[in-house]
Amino acid sequence: MDNNNKNDKTTLTQVLGPVEDLESYVKADWWRHIFNANYLRTDGDVVEDEEITRMEVDVIISALGLSKDMQILDLCCGQGRHTLELASRGYTNVFGLDRSHYLINRARKLSKQLGLNVQFREGDARKFRFNNDTFDAIIIAGNSFGYFESSKDDRRVIEEVKRALKPGGKLLIDITNGKYMRNHFEPRSWEWIDKNYFVCRERSLSKSGDQLVSREVITHVVKGVIADQFYAERLYSFDDINGILSEAGFTNIRMHQNISTESKRNLDLGMMAKRLVITAVIDKHWTPVKDTTKTKDTIVVLLGDPNKLDIIKPNSEFDEDDYYTVNELKKALSQLKQYEFIYLNNHDTLIEDLTEVKPGCSFVLNLCDEGFNNEATKELHVTALLEVLGIPYSGGTPQCLSYCYDKSLVRGLAAEMDIPVSNAFIIKPDDINFIDFPLNFPVIVKPNFGDSSFGITAQNVCYDSQSFENAIVKVRDKFGYNNPILVEEYLTGKDISIGIIGNPTIRYKVLPIIEEDYSVLPEGLPRICGYEAKWDPDSPYWNIKSIPANLEEDIESFLIASCLKLFERLHCRDYARFDWRFDAKGTPRLLEVNPNPGWCWDGHLAKMANIDGMTYSDMLELILEACKDRIVFKRIHN
Numbered sequence: 001m002d003n004n005n006k007n008d009k010t011t012l013t014q015v016l017g018p019v020e021d022l023e024s025y026v027k028a029d030w031w032r033h034i035f036n037a038n039y040l041r042t043d044g045d046v047v048e049d050e051e052i053t054r055m056e057v058d059v060i061i062s063a064l065g066l067s068k069d070m071q072i073l074d075l076c077c078g079q080g081r082h083t084l085e086l087a088s089r090g091y092t093n094v095f096g097l098d099r100s101h102y103l104i105n106r107a108r109k110l111s112k113q114l115g116l117n118v119q120f121r122e123g124d125a126r127k128f129r130f131n132n133d134t135f136d137a138i139i140i141a142g143n144s145f146g147y148f149e150s151s152k153d154d155r156r157v158i159e160e161v162k163r164a165l166k167p168g169g170k171l172l173i174d175i176t177n178g179k180y181m182r183n184h185f186e187p188r189s190w191e192w193i194d195k196n197y198f199v200c201r202e203r204s205l206s207k208s209g210d211q212l213v214s215r216e217v218i219t220h221v222v223k224g225v226i227a228d229q230f231y232a233e234r235l236y237s238f239d240d241i242n243g244i245l246s247e248a249g250f251t252n253i254r255m256h257q258n259i260s261t262e263s264k265r266n267l268d269l270g271m272m273a274k275r276l277v278i279t280a281v282i283d284k285h286w287t288p289v290k291d292t293t294k295t296k297d298t299i300v301v302l303l304g305d306p307n308k309l310d311i312i313k314p315n316s317e318f319d320e321d322d323y324y325t326v327n328e329l330k331k332a333l334s335q336l337k338q339y340e341f342i343y344l345n346n347h348d349t350l351i352e353d354l355t356e357v358k359p360g361c362s363f364v365l366n367l368c369d370e371g372f373n374n375e376a377t378k379e380l381h382v383t384a385l386l387e388v389l390g391i392p393y394s395g396g397t398p399q400c401l402s403y404c405y406d407k408s409l410v411r412g413l414a415a416e417m418d419i420p421v422s423n424a425f426i427i428k429p430d431d432i433n434f435i436d437f438p439l440n441f442p443v444i445v446k447p448n449f450g451d452s453s454f455g456i457t458a459q460n461v462c463y464d465s466q467s468f469e470n471a472i473v474k475v476r477d478k479f480g481y482n483n484p485i486l487v488e489e490y491l492t493g494k495d496i497s498i499g500i501i502g503n504p505t506i507r508y509k510v511l512p513i514i515e516e517d518y519s520v521l522p523e524g525l526p527r528i529c530g531y532e533a534k535w536d537p538d539s540p541y542w543n544i545k546s547i548p549a550n551l552e553e554d555i556e557s558f559l560i561a562s563c564l565k566l567f568e569r570l571h572c573r574d575y576a577r578f579d580w581r582f583d584a585k586g587t588p589r590l591l592e593v594n595p596n597p598g599w600c601w602d603g604h605l606a607k608m609a610n611i612d613g614m615t616y617s618d619m620l621e622l623i624l625e626a627c628k629d630r631i632v633f634k635r636i637h638n
Helices: 037-042 050-064 081-088 101-114 151-164 178-184 238-248 320-334 347-360 376-389 398-405 407-416 465-479 531-535 553-569 604-611 616-637
Strands: 072-075 094-098 119-122 135-140 165-176 188-192 197-205 211-220 224-234 250-255 274-282 297-302 339-344 363-366 424-427 443-447 485-489 495-503 507-510 514-517 545-548 575-582 588-595
Touching (some): 037 197, 037 211, 037 224, 050 081, 050 135, 119 507, 165 178, 178 274, 320 616, 347 376, 407 553, 507 553, 507 616, 553 575, 575 604
Parallel strands (some): 094 119
Antiparallel strands (some): 188 197
């Protein structure tokens, strides 16, 4: 296969072949990635069967004695089949929560199509954003308990359920019959899903005997293997669940009628075949109301130094636009009455100032993307200083910022993760002959290190050898001869950005995806959002607008899933932006990852938030909440 095409989205999935030990191939967080369109294909004979869903909801209503005015949470709701069925029967206070962005997005669309207006949230079952004492009943249906690597995490789920239930609230767990499954699982099976797809499965018990390990190889008759995936689910008996619930303070623990599901397609039901239905009642008091008169959180806002030079800015100094941007920031933050803000921007006294404010500081809102002393290469030095001083802060760590500053490094990591990138090569500082390169014109020449599109203008797009040589000289003159240069194929398709606020392990929000509208550019100018678009009001690029991207559902799901993987792999925190460009064939290819992306009132992140109906103040509040949630979560779980 041509190496230049190895990252194309149509490349076949690598298959491991025979393996002796299934358990050794199971990732600890397999559940983050497996619940997608393939899940709905392989398990569709159950989870997409309306008759089975209605039967299961009948059991749930009967076992819990639900009334239509109850507050009900469908935890680990998947695509919301039970939630939507309850809502369609007149249960008006039903909520769904699941970790899978793909399934939650599908649930929201189904809710809209059915006119039900059910609220679905993305979140981790071990820590979800509902207030104490909110629900009359919580259901964990469809065998959605026991996915985590450690049984301690299963207990954390139960503790979180306990917190969110009202005193006397009820819990229902619908889970595979572990005792039966341990003795009756099928070691191997295969079946046709439909006329185009078939799946082969292998199963074995884990070494400890408390998990059933499964492998699925999903194959398309034309495309070949599209997935080779491993997962493990803990096998609980009624006695096991009884012990966990009793320990957490639940009483009246009862086992109801078992669920025996039949596939209309006569397929392998696996863990869904024989299931236990267990209910319990929480014995607890109302959570004490917090004292709302307590001191507000004090946030230190860290900014660039307006008294120092900044070579990225047009005149290498702060101007009226920069001061206006900072004033807009202060105005927006002043609307958040639950916080008090202290602003630091004198880098000569930064260490002393941070040491002084540390005792009363809840955390730092790190908006110093200029870097220490306004040196872009020292952006990570600011976070390193905060680490040394022991002050919590928002955004990326030194390691994260260092990773993402290096475009070729991010490209390499993405390629390892089967995330498509453009064809490219590096010109090293000691390279003299760079005319014989492995790409066809046109290409775009970029400094490998840097952000804010610094050093990238229309002249960086090269259509012949002469313009290519000129671009190399220009980049070396501006950035020095000791830094590598990245040369990429010039992509001509959609230019899109994806913003995420939050943290995938706790809660997060994917903002509306935007696309750059280049229709205002004169004919002949390359379609790029470079330095002129951000810093030069006299340039035709200044008139480029960002508009909502109109993407097909499968492409949007693929992009979001890829961004979430990159977010975690690169150790991004609280918020990040991901820039992509489509090639001529419509394949999206990653350009770069931006931790601590532009926070200004008219930046890309604010544009996405505005499309979502948020004000600038709302967006900043969401970032602050993400940071605060992460700090509290770490404190609790460490």
